[in-house]
Amino acid sequence: MKILSAQQIKAADAYTIANEPISSIDLMERAASACAQWISAHFSSSETVHIFCGKGNNGGDGLAIARLLWEQDYKVQVYIVEVSLHATDDFTANLEKLPIQPQYIHASHEVPSITTGIVVDAILGTGLNRPVEGWLAGVFHHINNLQQQIPILSIDVPSGMMIDSSSEKSTCIHARYTLSFEVYKLGFLLPENAERVGEIVLLPIGLHPEFLQRESTPYHIVDAAMVRALYQPRKSFAHKGTYGHALLIAGSYGKIGAAVLSAKACLRSGVGLLTTYLPSCGYNIMQTSVPEAMCITDPRNELSMQFYTLVQEKQQYNTIGIGPGLGTDVSTAKGLEKLLLQYKQAMVIDADALNIISQYPRLLDQIPANSILTPHPKEFERLFGATSNQFERLSLLREKAVQYKLYILLKGKFSAIACPDGVVYFNSTGNPGMATGGSGDVLTGILTGLLAQGYQSKVAVLLGAYIHGAAGDAAAEQLSQEAMVAGDIIDFLGEIFKKLPN
Ligand SMILES: NC(=O)C1=CN([C@@H]2O[C@H](COP(=O)(O)OP(=O)(O)OC[C@H]3O[C@@H](n4cnc5c(N)ncnc54)[C@H](O)[C@@H]3O)[C@@H](O)[C@H]2O)[C@@H](O)CC1
Numbered sequence: 001m002k003i004l005s006a007q008q009i010k011a012a013d014a015y016t017i018a019n020e021p022i023s024s025i026d027l028m029e030r031a032a033s034a035c036a037q038w039i040s041a042h043f044s045s046s047e048t049v050h051i052f053c054g055k056g057n058n059g060g061d062g063l064a065i066a067r068l069l070w071e072q073d074y075k076v077q078v079y080i081v082e083v084s085l086h087a088t089d090d091f092t093a094n095l096e097k098l099p100i101q102p103q104y105i106h107a108s109h110e111v112p113s114i115t116t117g118i119v120v121d122a123i124l125g126t127g128l129n130r131p132v133e134g135w136l137a138g139v140f141h142h143i144n145n146l147q148q149q150i151p152i153l154s155i156d157v158p159s160g161m162m163i164d165s166s167s168e169k170s171t172c173i174h175a176r177y178t179l180s181f182e183v184y185k186l187g188f189l190l191p192e193n194a195e196r197v198g199e200i201v202l203l204p205i206g207l208h209p210e211f212l213q214r215e216s217t218p219y220h221i222v223d224a225a226m227v228r229a230l231y232q233p234r235k236s237f238a239h240k241g242t243y244g245h246a247l248l249i250a251g252s253y254g255k256i257g258a259a260v261l262s263a264k265a266c267l268r269s270g271v272g273l274l275t276t277y278l279p280s281c282g283y284n285i286m287q288t289s290v291p292e293a294m295c296i297t298d299p300r301n302e303l304s305m306q307f308y309t310l311v312q313e314k315q316q317y318n319t320i321g322i323g324p325g326l327g328t329d330v331s332t333a334k335g336l337e338k339l340l341l342q343y344k345q346a347m348v349i350d351a352d353a354l355n356i357i358s359q360y361p362r363l364l365d366q367i368p369a370n371s372i373l374t375p376h377p378k379e380f381e382r383l384f385g386a387t388s389n390q391f392e393r394l395s396l397l398r399e400k401a402v403q404y405k406l407y408i409l410l411k412g413k414f415s416a417i418a419c420p421d422g423v424v425y426f427n428s429t430g431n432p433g434m435a436t437g438g439s440g441d442v443l444t445g446i447l448t449g450l451l452a453q454g455y456q457s458k459v460a461v462l463l464g465a466y467i468h469g470a471a472g473d474a475a476a477e478q479l480s481q482e483a484m485v486a487g488d489i490i491d492f493l494g495e496i497f498k499k500l501p502n
């Protein structure tokens with residue numbers, strides 16, 4: 001699914017108006033009626049609905065929602081926040097049709113103290129062009145400080161939030177639900193706005209499909225339809241050689257569990273054969289807990305330079321996953337350098353392997369093209385430096401993926417996957433229950449398994465990120481976000497794979 005900028009959304013509205021064709025006011029009515037329907041499906045008509053409207057088209061939506069709910073016997077109060085002298089035509093038209101008397105607000109102390117019902121925020125939408133400050137910021141603080149039990153529903157965008165750039169410094173409404181139109185907005189996907197958008201509800205408003213199809217954007221959402229199209233069912237005449245041989249280089253004394261989780265996830269993702277390369281202390285643990293994996297050990301407790309010779313001697317590995325629990329010992333760093341100099345196929349690089357690379361940045365140039373890097377935000381910062389906000393971090397992510405011809409998956413609620421062509425995909429699965437030790441090791445295993453069996457890097461990373469999150473969602477559903485552990489994600493992979501065929 002495409003993510004459009006504020007300018008593109010405006011163009012989509014205009015294209016729909018011109019080509020459906022439909023009048024602007026009728027398109028607004030359609031948007032408002034989608035919101036009113038959602039509200040009536042979720043809140044009883046005994047609730048008073050307090051609707052705060054600005055004077056742009058977002059406010060126009062609010063006025064139309066007020067009328068539609070009033071017609072459905074809701075008790076409705078409308079407050080017009082005088083954000084500007086100018087009102088848009090569609091706002092004015094809807095004000096004329098409003099069956100009740102609105103109350104005007106020019107100062108923060110004029111916000112009524114609301115003790116029951118629900119609040120609808122239709123003050124500012126995608127037309128926001130500067131940070132919210134002054135008395136309007138005071139109005140927002142009043143609304144945000146209403147009692148916890150009063151849900152705040154923002155229409156299209158929480159007022160005060162920019163959708164294409166950072167608005168960290170802007171005062172913003174903190175919504176429990178954001179009822180947004182048709183497409184995700186970039187700002188919804190970045191952690192700086194997590195507390196502002198609450199739960200995102202996308203409501204279709206019939207924007208012209210032709211426009212959505214032909215408009216290009218560097219930002220996309222990875223959804224179920226996309227991964228179903230990427231998934232390849234297994235061939236009926238397959239043997240274990242058909243699905244590749246992966247090498248997983250992982251573990252150090254005290255962190256063999258990371259290697260075990262990664263190995264199990266790799267096997268459960270369909271790899272044909274798996275060899276693990278571990279420090280000697282991990283031998284019994286791996287052979288006992290993952291008997292399906294072959295095991296080669298390094299005589300030391302940290303992995304050393306020896307692992308490069310191993311790859312040199314045995315060229316049969318279709319891919320290598322390296323990093324989980326590896327440690328950053330100097331001999332391991334040397335081994336990684338030798339490995340990168342020799343191994344030229346796409347590989348998966350995670351955790352301590354990334355930390356080693358950030359200590360020796362010259363290694364970045366040695367990473368085989370189309371490899372997949374999976375940093376969390378701190379690892380990303382260590383690798384590529386700090387940025388002043390998350391939109392800048394996203395630009396840096398794209399820039400580095402292009403520069404080094406890599407797929408870089410920046411972990412988070414909506415993991416951002418930047419590709420060598422500069423396109424970014426945001427994963428839509430996963431939950432906070434996955435913020436637990438070992439989840440990343442599981443992801444590395446899945447990605448290594450998919451790459452080894454012949455998926456192209458792009459497909460492997462999109463499919464892998466999606467099924468990792470989806471298995472985490474299935475685990476949380478069954479066990480709760482609190483009680484689930486990383487190993488549970490592996491246990492639910494099968495359930496997700498079963499749902500993939502079209
Ligand atoms: N036909 C359309 O164009 C449709 C538009 N829709 C709605 O229209 C919205 C966009 O409408 P508009 O472009 O009128 O924009 P807004 O309704 O977001 O408001 C823009 C107004 O707010 C002012 N403003 C911007 N930043 C401010 C700040 N920091 N402090 C005070 N005032 C500020 C601007 O000067 C302008 O007067 C969407 O979010 C959506 O809700 C929907 O009705 C769908 C159809």
Ligand SMILES: [K+]
Nearest residue numbers: 121124157159
């Ligand atoms: K709003």
